[in-house]
Amino acid sequence: MSGAGKGAVYNRPIAEMQIRSSGHAGRARSLFILICLCWPFASHATEWTGPAQEFARKIAAVTGPGTITFHLTNRSSLSAKDMAEVERELQAQLMVAGLRAAKGEPPGASLEVTLSENALSYVWVAEIRRTSGEPSVAMVSLPRREIAVPAQDLPPMTLRKIPLWTQETRILDVLVLEESASPTRMAVLEPEALKVYRSNNGQWQEEQRSPVSHSKPWPRDLRGRMWPRPDRGVDVYLPGVVCRTSSGTVTALACSDSGDPWPLSAQVALGAFFAPTRNFFTGALAPGIGRQTSVPKFFSAAPLLRTNATSWVIAATDGTVHLLDGSSDQALQVSWGSDVASVRSSCGSGWQILATQPGEGLGDSIRAYEVGDRDAAAVSSATDIDGPITALWTEPRGASAIVVFKDATTDSYEAFRVAVGCGQ
Amino acid sequence: MRRFGWLWVAASSLLLATSALGETRPQYGGTLHVAMQIAPSTLDPADNSLASAVAYRNVLRLVFDGLVSMDNQGRLQPALATSWRAEPGNRRWQFQLRQGVRFHDGSPLTAEAVAASLRSANPGWTVMAAPDSIVIQREVGDPDVAVQLALARNSIAKRVTGGGFVGTGAFRITNWLPGRSLTLAVNEDYWGGRAFLDGIEIEFGRSTRDQLIDSDLGRIQVAEVAPEQSRKLAEEKRRVVNSSPVELLALVFARDPQSDDDQKIRDILALCLDRPSIRSGVLGNVGDPTGAILPNWISGYAFVFSAERNLARAQEERGEVQRAPAMTLGYDADDAVTRVIAERIALNAREAGLTVQTAATPKADIRVKRIEAVSSNPRIALTSAALSLGVPAPNYAGTSINDVFVAESEVLRGKKIIPLFQVPVSYAVSSSVEGWKAGRDGSWHLADVWLGATP
Numbered sequence: 067m068s069g070a071g072k073g074a075v076y077n078r079p080i081a082e083m084q085i086r087s088s089g090h091a092g093r094a095r096s097l098f099i100l101i102c103l104c105w106p107f108a109s110h111a112t113e114w115t116g117p118a119q120e121f122a123r124k125i126a127a128v129t130g131p132g133t134i135t136f137h138l139t140n141r142s143s144l145s146a147k148d149m150a151e152v153e154r155e156l157q158a159q160l161m162v163a164g165l166r167a168a169k170g171e172p173p174g175a176s177l178e179v180t181l182s183e184n185a186l187s188y189v190w191v192a193e194i195r196r197t198s199g200e201p202s203v204a205m206v207s208l209p210r211r212e213i214a215v216p217a218q219d220l221p222p223m224t225l226r227k228i229p230l231w232t233q234e235t236r237i238l239d240v241l242v243l244e245e246s247a248s249p250t251r252m253a254v255l256e257p258e259a260l261k262v263y264r265s266n267n268g269q270w271q272e273e274q275r276s277p278v279s280h281s282k283p284w285p286r287d288l289r290g291r292m293w294p295r296p297d298r299g300v301d302v303y304l305p306g307v308v309c310r311t312s313s314g315t316v317t318a319l320a321c322s323d324s325g326d327p328w329p330l331s332a333q334v335a336l337g338a339f340f341a342p343t344r345n346f347f348t349g350a351l352a353p354g355i356g357r358q359t360s361v362p363k364f365f366s367a368a369p370l371l372r373t374n375a376t377s378w379v380i381a382a383t384d385g386t387v388h389l390l391d392g393s394s395d396q397a398l399q400v401s402w403g404s405d406v407a408s409v410r411s412s413c414g415s416g417w418q419i420l421a422t423q424p425g426e427g428l429g430d431s432i433r434a435y436e437v438g439d440r441d442a443a444a445v446s447s448a449t450d451i452d453g454p455i456t457a458l459w460t461e462p463r464g465a466s467a468i469v470v471f472k473d474a475t476t477d478s479y480e481a482f483r484v485a486v487g488c489g490q
Numbered sequence: 491m492r493r494f495g496w497l498w499v500a501a502s503s504l505l506l507a508t509s510a511l512g513e514t515r516p517q518y519g520g521t522l523h524v525a526m527q528i529a530p531s532t533l534d535p536a537d538n539s540l541a542s543a544v545a546y547r548n549v550l551r552l553v554f555d556g557l558v559s560m561d562n563q564g565r566l567q568p569a570l571a572t573s574w575r576a577e578p579g580n581r582r583w584q585f586q587l588r589q590g591v592r593f594h595d596g597s598p599l600t601a602e603a604v605a606a607s608l609r610s611a612n613p614g615w616t617v618m619a620a621p622d623s624i625v626i627q628r629e630v631g632d633p634d635v636a637v638q639l640a641l642a643r644n645s646i647a648k649r650v651t652g653g654g655f656v657g658t659g660a661f662r663i664t665n666w667l668p669g670r671s672l673t674l675a676v677n678e679d680y681w682g683g684r685a686f687l688d689g690i691e692i693e694f695g696r697s698t699r700d701q702l703i704d705s706d707l708g709r710i711q712v713a714e715v716a717p718e719q720s721r722k723l724a725e726e727k728r729r730v731v732n733s734s735p736v737e738l739l740a741l742v743f744a745r746d747p748q749s750d751d752d753q754k755i756r757d758i759l760a761l762c763l764d765r766p767s768i769r770s771g772v773l774g775n776v777g778d779p780t781g782a783i784l785p786n787w788i789s790g791y792a793f794v795f796s797a798e799r800n801l802a803r804a805q806e807e808r809g810e811v812q813r814a815p816a817m818t819l820g821y822d823a824d825d826a827v828t829r830v831i832a833e834r835i836a837l838n839a840r841e842a843g844l845t846v847q848t849a850a851t852p853k854a855d856i857r858v859k860r861i862e863a864v865s866s867n868p869r870i871a872l873t874s875a876a877l878s879l880g881v882p883a884p885n886y887a888g889t890s891i892n893d894v895f896v897a898e899s900e901v902l903r904g905k906k907i908i909p910l911f912q913v914p915v916s917y918a919v920s921s922s923v924e925g926w927k928a929g930r931d932g933s934w935h936l937a938d939v940w941l942g943a944t945p
Binding site for chain 2: 141182188189206210284344346365
């Protein structure tokens, strides 16, 4: 392609591009000074090899073989490390295409290469100026890869996070079916399917998939929970729908419209009715907390098992948090989020409440609390999550909870297990 | 209590004694109040008079669904169509319809209704209803059929008795006063899940100034913000959300160049423009000076087209033109920004030796025009922009970004347009509005919005 900026001001290449792109990494290079050093590294194929090859061919088609100078600017979301890899790969491919660095002599062409991007793709653009003729432009595009989520450093705290699962589609709940040192088989509940995955030599593979049938559209902020039965089958609770697997298996999921109460705890027999077209529990309990069979509408509830009594913490839909002991209803003076879960530990009172809170940025945070009669004390630092938490359920054995959040950067859903550790 | 004594001491600084609400899960209920500058006289998606306006598209999307939608990464997502496929050559496309969907009047979404709606919006298309699907037949291969179906003008609407329209969207119309207001109630049976809000009230024809007053008084929760105001409001700690740049401010010539001198005069005008100074003086330092039609987030190559000022060269080229007649530069009388931009451009032109007179008239030699990107797909956006400019739709040699670049270069070489700025659309959103997710293209997703407590 040539003559992009032919004699007009409309599309004249920008001479001061590096200045214009302040904030982006921009580095001038005397081409190929290091190419001999780089060559051994560039000679093995990377994800950039193919595009770099095509790009170099297009550039060479304009310039022809000869000497060049080269300047690279990164205007895309590629990291400095990726940029260096692309640069190295491109230099190698340019050399293969017959372009070499100008060493003292006037170059045949100068290349202004920009690593750019649009909504869908990376766009690499070379603005080519030759000693004669009009400036030309060559470009290639390649699919953008999903934005890598940087590994989160765990701050010194008593909350232990164990990543379990990540996928693009919504996760409602994760149930660990088998584990030794780490989970080896898991069920992942999605809005339209229950999927079972097995780890084979560290690689997760889908083992089974059962569709979740429902006669009405799901409500927004859909919630769902898996509950293991003693016969090794699984019950699935969704708004207005209950699904059951055959005994001893998680296949053959049979779903039906149902208003059955959702179990709230494996340690305490208590169920609550879920509003079939909403995202909260109606407040009706079965059988009830002592004499209390009806409580305010709530998003989540968590039991606190104590030596001689069990009380319940309830996060109501109006933002208040209640402590119920079977006879009294105390409002806790806290500013928690909508989700609470209790976990058993070997420290403090033995049971802590995990509560969500709005985080500092786009995400929520999670923190452990000890609950007294009227107040709660934070016993861990707040762990920021990279997006809104969409589910927080205590795992059946009580020693940990499942947290699901939607990553605000990648839009993917991630599930992890969280447990409370004593001190750090 | 005594059992936890050590904890209370250790964590006393962390004791949360506030009763402020911190709920994080969406709440159902409430009515969202919104104001807009536009004053649409129809809610027919196929009507093209306002089709490119971001605000109008947002209104349509509340009531009507498309067969497909486009996400923030420019990827197509299923909507009323659950799947689609094109036959080799892209002449015949088949879209499988979602089952169980109903229009707001209770009638089922049928292939016939979908086909009728698409025929109305695209008279040149052959659209056939098949069992549970529709087939679109094009005379020549068209790789962008599915992308075009994500445009708001291709939303599926059914005309009902009385001349109105019903859709299948998350909200249904309960009261519509053309040009004045629109009241919407939630569609309880929405196929995508009931929206959190119970309703939305939209007031049309409100200036951005009036909208801000309404916002300050708590009458509305979402107000449009003029670009030149957005930075100031953000500095005042107001919650201002911006899209990616979706609106092109450009000089558009009424006619194609009539002579070599005419071409050169247009070059001179482009060279003398002091975009940075206009940006800081008129746009409040919002927007990107540009020499391209498509913003970089859509094309990825916009920076190749220069927007640099070169007054010396402009003056030099002016010396090569024997006769440069005075030109009129028109602006919209209701648009103060375009008026001030026009005045600044007239001053720039004078420095280069051109005579430009500004006037609030549509019959000017040149106009300061706003052109909105209708899609994040570069081919669709460029085609739409070209048609807005009154130039023929570009011919694309293929589907690569390189082909779009060549087509855009060709449109610019026609010298009918001098791009000035790419500006975002901005909204002042009340802190009680939760779950607000504006798309990069300025689109709203109000079905996901919920109202929290006002702090």
